[in-house]
Amino acid sequence: MLKILPSLLLAAATAAALPVSAAQLTPVETRWLNAAAPVLAYAKSVDLPIDIIVQPQAGPNDVPLAMGMADGRCKLVLSMRGNPQAETILDGVPDVQRDVLIEAMAAHEVGHCWRIVQGSWHALPAGFTEMGTEQADDPALLELSKQQRETRREEGYSDLVALAWIQRSHPAEYGRVHAWLQKVRDAQPHTHTSHDTRTWLRLAGQGAVFAGAGTPFEQVAPVWSAGLLHGE
Template sequence: MGWMLATALPAAAGGLTATETRWLRGAAPVLADAEARGLPLDIVVQPQPTTGLAPLALGFVDGRCKFVLSMRANPESEATLERLPPGREDAALELMAAHEVAHCERHVQGAWHGRPPGADAATDPERREEAWADLAGLAWIQARRPADYAALHAWLVAERQRDRLPGGAHDTLDWVDAAASGLDAASPLAAAAALWARVAAAAR
């Protein structure tokens, strides 16, 4: 956790707020894993009011991933925390962090907006990327917190049902629903990749 806070502090005037610290502590296992794997990941805490922005997002600038917290004067940051499944808050924060790190990996690999074999070219590429990141988040839970998988899957379904825009970038329910029974415990990320491709071939 020390390296993470040290990285975040220079980007946040006056230090971190309690909300920012809570999100970062929850995401810590995922961020530590990303660092251990050598991903070019920087933590950015926006110091200005960020009302209307997603509390957590991933940017890619000059070959480096930016794990961006936009939480000041942003009611959604607290609202999201309040919607986390009771008793599994850290697991949900890990899932969200793993989602963003999955975006980072796709950028670093030069695969952003790339289509899996057989995927419908008409499907919004942003939607496919969000679907992959959701499945990667579930794969993290399957690998690290298998006892929490069912509860975290149900929470993710509820999140994706909120303000759903059919066919929009965050309409990933076709993929998430297909993962309801879990992912192969022996290789959850490979299972997620196979599921992503299979659903992408049929998604409209």
């Protein structure tokens, strides 16, 4: 999930947020950051500008982990305190199996950062053009549909990045991570919503689809394009 934070809002959030130090982090925050550490180290190695913000109190609609953007830098925002989702998102998962799922979630967020830094946010791949027309009496409905479509494509891309990362770093865990992500997406009440990435998940049932050379961000390109062609 991406959070576009205005500069002033982000500055205020940064000032209020706690410094990322072991002495002030909660056990849940420490666990999530430790699990995300390999992804964040890789992001640094490919020069992605990522800062970490720990919110002292989650808002009513905050997800535990999200990527924000301000002043040309990505902001990985942890909203764990007072947020029941920090625990419920992993309900039913044995404790020893949770870290790899947190790592996958971090890779998903880093996928958002990559797209924005590359100047590709909401852009279709080369050779693709938006086709077809939608009709509605209310222009606001058309704009909402467009926003959901663009967000769905970005979420699909980042779900694939998460899976490509797992295939790269924990190939033996690929099937389990894919099944968990499929379960999360299947829980949505409607199809073609902003986070309905099931078209891409169906195409990525096996980790072998990411066998190409390059970074995880590059490995997902053929599968992402195929999902666009399959009427996402």
